[in-house]
Each structure stands twice: as C-alpha cells, then as structure tokens.
Amino acid sequence: MFDVIIIGAGVNGAFVAYRLAKYQLKVLVIDKESDVCNETSGANSAIIHSGYDPDPKTLKAKLNVMGNSLYDEICHDLDVEFKRIGSITIACNEEEIAALDKLTNHAVANKVPFTILDEHQLREKEPFVTKKAKKALYAPTSGIINPFELCVALMENAMDNGVSLHLEEKVKQIIRVSEGFQVVTEQESYLTKIVVNAAGVFADEINNMVCPQLEKITPRKGEYLVFDHFTEPYVTHTLFSVPTSKGKGVLVSPSTHGNYLIGPSSTFIEEKDDESTTKETLNEVIEQAYRLVDYIPMNHLIRQFAGLRAYHESNDFVINQPIPGFINLLGMQSPGLASAPATSLEVEAMIKEKIDLVLKENYQKTRRPLYRLNKKTLAERNELIKRNSQFANMICRCEQISEGEIVDAIHRNCGARTIKGVKKRVRPGFGKCQGGFCEPLVMKILARELKIDMKDVRFNNKGSYILKNKTKGENDDRL
Numbered sequence: 001m002f003d004v005i006i007i008g009a010g011v012n013g014a015f016v017a018y019r020l021a022k023y024q025l026k027v028l029v030i031d032k033e034s035d036v037c038n039e040t041s042g043a044n045s046a047i048i049h050s051g052y053d054p055d056p057k058t059l060k061a062k063l064n065v066m067g068n069s070l071y072d073e074i075c076h077d078l079d080v081e082f083k084r085i086g087s088i089t090i091a092c093n094e095e096e097i098a099a100l101d102k103l104t105n106h107a108v109a110n111k112v113p114f115t116i117l118d119e120h121q122l123r124e125k126e127p128f129v130t131k132k133a134k135k136a137l138y139a140p141t142s143g144i145i146n147p148f149e150l151c152v153a154l155m156e157n158a159m160d161n162g163v164s165l166h167l168e169e170k171v172k173q174i175i176r177v178s179e180g181f182q183v184v185t186e187q188e189s190y191l192t193k194i195v196v197n198a199a200g201v202f203a204d205e206i207n208n209m210v211c212p213q214l215e216k217i218t219p220r221k222g223e224y225l226v227f228d229h230f231t232e233p234y235v236t237h238t239l240f241s242v243p244t245s246k247g248k249g250v251l252v253s254p255s256t257h258g259n260y261l262i263g264p265s266s267t268f269i270e271e272k273d274d275e276s277t278t279k280e281t282l283n284e285v286i287e288q289a290y291r292l293v294d295y296i297p298m299n300h301l302i303r304q305f306a307g308l309r310a311y312h313e314s315n316d317f318v319i320n321q322p323i324p325g326f327i328n329l330l331g332m333q334s335p336g337l338a339s340a341p342a343t344s345l346e347v348e349a350m351i352k353e354k355i356d357l358v359l360k361e362n363y364q365k366t367r368r369p370l371y372r373l374n375k376k377t378l379a380e381r382n383e384l385i386k387r388n389s390q391f392a393n394m395i396c397r398c399e400q401i402s403e404g405e406i407v408d409a410i411h412r413n414c415g416a417r418t419i420k421g422v423k424k425r426v427r428p429g430f431g432k433c434q435g436g437f438c439e440p441l442v443m444k445i446l447a448r449e450l451k452i453d454m455k456d457v458r459f460n461n462k463g464s465y466i467l468k469n470k471t472k473g474e475n476d477d478r479l
C-alpha cells in the first residue's frame with residue numbers, strides 16, 4: 001500500500017515527488033513515457049516568468065510570483081542551471097502601449113519588481129530590438145532554466161530519498177476502494193491512500209476515470225525555432241511581445257546553454273500527441289519575431305519543435321480535490337513551469353490534511369553536482385582526466401561533452417536509458433550537428449553501460465530502435 005501515487009513525471013509530478021521525499025511516506029511516481037520530462041515540461045520556452053502578466057485575481061498570479069522566488073535555492077541545492085537574465089516586454093504602437101500600462105498595474109498588484117524603459121534605454125539594453133519599439137517593461141526577476149535538468153534533478157533527489165519511479169506504465173483505470181484508491185496500469189495494480197493527478201494534457205482523462213465531475217483539457221500547440229550558439233552579440237534578455245488573449249505571444253530569448261529560441265505559436269488542436277510543426281506556422285512565428293527584433297540569425301537555425309499547453313476552460317490553474325484523497329492539477333499551462341515550486345507546496349499542504357507528515361532523519365537536501373566539463377578550466381579538466389580517462393574522450397564536439405559525463409548520466413538515480421535520455425541530461429545531440437556525429441557513439445556507450453545489444457538501444461519510447469541488422473564487419477572499437 002502506497003501513501004501517495006503521483007501520475008505524471010513532468011515538472012509538476014517531479015516537484016511533488018521532491019517535496020514529499022523528505023517525509024516518512026511510501027511514494028510512487030508513474031509515467032507512461034520512457035523518461036521523465038518527455039511531454040510538455042520538455043517542450044516549452046523555459047522561462048521562469050517574473051509574474052507581472054497574470055491577472056492578480058488568479059491562482060496563476062499567486063503561484064507564479066511565489067514559484068519564481070523559490071527557484072534560486074532549489075537550483076543551488078540540486079545543481080540546476082538557472083539564470084535571472086530579466087525580461088523585456090516591448091510595445092510598438094499606441095494600442096500596445098495601452099496594453100503595457102495594464103500589465104504595469106498587474107505588476108504593482110502582484111508585487112513584481114519592474115522598470116519602464118524608453119526607446120533609448122531599451123536600445124542600450126538590447127541593440128537588435130526593433131526600431132519601431134516605443135516603450136518597454138523590464139522585469140529583472142525573470143529567469144531562464146534548463147527544464148530537462150530541472151525535472152531529472154528533482155526526480156533524482158526524490159529517488160535518492162526513497163521515492164520509486166515506474167516508467168513506461170500507462171495508468172488505465174482508477175477504482176475507489178475503502179482504503180483510498182486502486183491504480184491500475186497496463187502492467188500492474190497498486191493500492192494507495194492518495195492520488196496526485198499531474199498528467200498534463202491527459203489530466204482530464206485521469207480525473208474522468210474516477211471523479212463524478214468530468215473535466216476537459218484541450219491541447220493548444222506552440223511551435224518554436226531553435227538557433228545554435230554563436231559568438232557575435234545577440235539578445236541577452238527574454239524579449240516578449242505584449243500578451244494577447246491567445247497567450248504571451250512570440251518571444252526571442254537566449255537559453256541557459258547560449259542557444260536562442262523563437263516562438264511559440266498558439267493553436268488549439270484535437271490530438272494530444274500531435275507535436276508536429278509546419279512551415280506555415282513557423283513562418284508566422286518568424287514574422288511575429290520581427291515585431292521584436294530587426295535581425296534574426298537564420299543562418300544559425302538548427303531545429304524546430306512543438307509543445308502542447310493544457311488548456312482548461314477556466315483559463316487558470318485548477319488545483320482541487322473533487323473526491324477526498326484525489327488531488328487534481330488541471331490547466332497547468334504557462335506559467336506552470338515558473339509556478340511549479342509553489343504548486344507543489346499547495347499539494348503538500350493538501351496531503352498534510354490527510355496524512356501525518358513526519359520528517360525523515362536521513363533526508364538529503366542536495367544532489368551530487370554534475371561534472372560540466374565545458375564550464376571547467378583547463379586545470380580542472382586535467383585533474384578530472386587524471387582520475388578518469390573517460391573525461392578525455394570527447395563524444396559531442398558541438399556541446400563539448402565527454403564520455404565520462406555520459407556514463408555518469410546513465411548510472412545516477414533516474415539515469416538515462418535512451419539516446420534522448422542522454423541528450424536531455426548532458427546535451428549530446430543538442431548542437432549544430434543534431435547528433436549526426438555523436439549519436440552512434442552515444443549508442444555504443446548506452447549498450448555497453450546498460451549491458452544490452454546495440455540493436456536494443458532506443459532513441460526514446462518503445463519501438464524507437466535505430467539499428468535493425470549488422471550490414472558488414474565487426475563493431476569498431478573507438479570507445
């Protein structure tokens with residue numbers, strides 16, 4: 001019998017697991033995917049919004065501002081890359097200036113620090129900003145984060161502290177029983193006192209398995225363009241358009257790894273697994289981005305992707321308990337990532353009303369830091385190489401990732417099991433060649449470390465094998 005089963009290992013599920021790990025509880029996280037952070041939490045703008053945007057009356061406003069303030073300590077403890085680079089919201093005409101003034105009122109009500117910039121101050125901060133820009137709202141507490149690293153670190157810490165994670169188990173049925181709930185997956189059946197539904201765009205389906213009040217989540221797709229890092233100066237803050245009813249609009253932003261992101265679009269769709277991109281939508285994204293900047297480095301474009309927002313008819317976050325012991329996280333669209341540290345505290349408080357939360361004596365607050373060879377000095381690298389020669393074998397030339405870092409990413413708690421899992425944890429394949437050079441080498445390391453055949457190495461979920469048969473010769477032994 002579990003105390004708590006969390007359905008979903010995105011940022012919300014991982015944060016709840018991290019919060020509960022410090023108590024003497026039996027906690028299980030279940031996800032249908034092959035890895036944590038495989039759905040919306042891994043396909044977003046990665047902005048820790050300051051909180052000036054949401055209407056002050058909403059739950060979004062409360063949790064965004066609180067969540068933002070909690071990130072420094074958590075990222076420090078868990079060794080997650082997070083930078084408070086500040087955001088600038090740009091108005092180019094009278095209508096947008098009026099909308100910016102409304103945002104200013106929200107910023108005051110939500111107690112978010114900000115400054116209003118005129119054209120000259122704006123251009124001093126961002127030389128590539130459009131010449132049409134008239135006025136801007138600068139929010140210094142806005143930040144950028146690596147969401148993959150965040151989810152993995154949260155789950156790793158939770159597992160270091162005794163939480164269990166079951167991947168590739170789809171929840172099919174939930175039955176109310178006298179002790180709480182029976183959660184039935186494609187493989188197993190578990191009893192639990194409490195269920196936390198953190199299933200993202202599928203949270204309505206989980207709710208509707210057991211709750212009399214039916215819910216509906218509609219996926220709203222956002223498409224992006226990703227640019228490689230380059231040495232010439234470009235944007236150093238997150239640049240936003242003035243938000244509209246469709247969302248925060250297109251942004252131009254650096255990422256924690258020095259890449260640049262342009263997007264997202266905003267379109268309601270039918271299918272919850274449709275993460276395709278189209279040339280037409282991406283062209284619209286580029287057009288929108290030219291309303292923010294006069295230059296887009298198209299020659300550095302390396303990929304595109306899409307993520308799905310979990311839209312609920314309230315257009316707000318809904319954290320409720322429709323039946324005792326069943327906690328829903330519904331409508332967790334943007335700023336769900338920024339809010340997640342605070343969302344998880346709300347869930348923890350709801351659980352506290354049901355079960356006595358007794359602290360563990362041997363709770364580990366931090367996780368072992370990553371090696372991050374590309375951030376180290378030559379002397380520090382040499383020191384590492386002396387201890388382990390795998391750090392001298394450069395596997396990803398674009399992102400400068402060594403074999404030692406990949407091996408470490410496989411053998412930690414919540415370790416990588418697939419090529420995408422390695423990519424999310426230590427970045428080989430994120431660079432200019434998009435895995436063209438490093439992917440076969442990563443496959444060999446995965447096969448060797450997991451003691452499986454090369455043919456059984458997957459890119460991501462079940463069935464996504466890369467190799468079918470050997471065509472000629474023996475394996476080369478470069479590794």
Ligand SMILES: Cc1cc2nc3c(=O)[nH]c(=O)nc-3n(C[C@H](O)[C@H](O)[C@H](O)COP(=O)(O)OP(=O)(O)OC[C@H]3O[C@@H](n4cnc5c(N)ncnc54)[C@H](O)[C@@H]3O)c2cc1C
Pocket residue numbers: 007008009010011012013030031032033036037038039040041042043044045046047048049169170171172198199200201202203206220221222223264307308309310329332333334335336337338339
């Ligand atoms: C385009 C876009 C841009 C965004 N930008 C930002 C931003 O800049 N800042 C910000 O704060 N927020 C942003 N967001 C919102 C943020 O990404 C989300 O709020 C957050 O990622 C939601 O996390 P989650 O854990 O609730 O959902 P998810 O990450 O989707 O996780 C849900 C998990 O549940 C699992 N699951 C579902 N059904 C089942 C089942 N039956 N059995 C087992 N497992 C199941 C899924 O596999 C998945 O792993 C953006 C979202 C989008 C789409």
